[in-house]
Amino acid sequence: MSRRTLAQVATLALAALLAAGCLGETPEEQAARALGPDTCGGGRRRGEDDDEGGPEHRCGQPCLFCHSASYNPGEKIFIMAGTVFTRPGDTVGVGGAEVALEDAAGHQVSVLTNSTGNFMLSRGSSLQQRGKGQVRVPFDLVYPVSVVVRKDGVERKMRSHIQREASCAVCHAAALSATSAGHVVLEGP
Amino acid sequence: MTRARLGLGLLGLTAAALAAGCQDVGGTVALGVRDEAVYAREVHAVLEARCGTLDCHGDARRPLRIYAETGLRLRDELRGQPLTAEELGDNLRAIEAIDPGAAAEDHLLVRKPLAVAAGGQRHLGGELWATRTAAAPTCLVAFLGGRDDAAMADACAAARAEVSLPPP
Known part of the structure; x- marks a missing residue:
């Protein structure tokens, strides 16, 4: 094999390695994929094809894995989000529970969970209760944050x-x- | 010199270099000088509330890993149980190990949560105390200095009152 051919082969191999490295998943993508299917449906198991988003999906899963400022395939960006359940072992959260938060700066916000127990806070220009567990707040949360849930x-x-x-x-x-x-x-x- | 002797010589030199790297070079590491009972009685509640949540130092991947009843547990079956002596002892060793040999006033446990303007060090978890004279840093400095007196008890009681957790 001539030196030129050897160099070409080496260049191709290097390019292939680099491409393979770039084609892999980011840690955020890996974390999101590891969540598995959406099982939030009152015992009705949804397939991934049914995972079209919406405020009631994926209850009990870490919302910001797909809804953070740094990684948001779910498009909407939350500053805090979660799910309230009635009791341990429940697979679907409870609707109509109040989640009251107070941050270290004294900001207070309250939101009612939606039908699968989800709630989510997003940034907005003014305080807006948007229904289905969604609220927009005109401030960034200052940690630590304390939480009370009621129903x-x-x-x-x-x-x-x-x-x-x-x-x-x-x-x-x-x-x-x-x-x-x-x-x-x-x-x- | 034959090749065999040269090889043996190189082998000997390598072994000597490795051994030198493992030698005690004279530093001291102050481990286990503070009292576990004092830590449990005076200090732990402050660290549990301000440092040991699952999203901060209640994470085994972070420096200064802290076990807490409401945070990280040593074993799965301990969730919901009171903190064990083993976990308290491990917390104390984590504190000792994070800045061995440091003077109490300069210990990382004090400097990291302290406001930068007050002589603290940048801390991903934020500035928890505005001044060195706040109750919590006063309590920690006394504890790290090996004290167990009334002034320390007063400071630690005030620090615990600031962060008291609701009952289960």
């Missing part, structure tokens, strides 16, 4: 503060574990 006379205050994580489900995955406090629930532990 039908039941009130639970989050024992610790939120220090920086805007997706409730990152610390509140379904299963209790060393790294998860379990879903946000109105009843139970």
Whole structure:
């Protein structure tokens, strides 16, 4: 093999390696894909084809994996979002629960969860309750943030503060574990 | 010199260099000098509330990993249980290890949460205390200095009152 041919082969191999590196997934894409299908449907398992978005989808999953300023295939960008369940083990959240937040700057905002228990805060020019768990707020949250959830006379205050994580489900995955406090629930532990 | 002797010589030099790299070069590491009971009684509640949430130092991937009843647990089955002596001891060792040998006033545990304007150091988790004379840094400096006196107890009690968590 001549030196020229060898150089061409080496260049092609290098180009192929670089292309392979660029064609891979980003960490954000990997995290979003790892969420799996949307199982939020009152026991009705939705396929990924049915995952068209909308404020009621993917309850209990970390919303900002797809709705953050840095990665937003879901298009809408949230500054905080999550799901409230009635009790541990529920697969669908509870509608009509009030989520009241107060940040370190004294900003207070309250939002009612939608039919699958989801709520989501976005930035806007003024305070706007937009229905289906959505609210726009005219400020950036200043951490730490304290949270209370209420429904039908039941009130639970989050024992610790939120220090920086805007997706409730990152610390509140379904299963209790060393790294998860379990879903946000109105009843139970 | 034969090739064999040259090879042996190089091997010896390499071994000596590696051994030198592993030698104690005279530094000291102050581990385990603070009291676990004092930490548990006076300090832990402050760190649990201000530092040890799951989204901050209640994450084993971060420096200064802190176990807490409301945060990271050592094992899955401990969720919902009171903090164990093992977890409290591990927290103390994490504190000792993050800035070994530092003077109490300059310890990273004090400097990181302190406002930069007050002599603190940039902290991804923000500026938690505006001045060194606030209750929490006063409590921490006393604890890191090995004290266990009434002034420290007063500062720590004030710091805990600022961050008291609601009951389960």
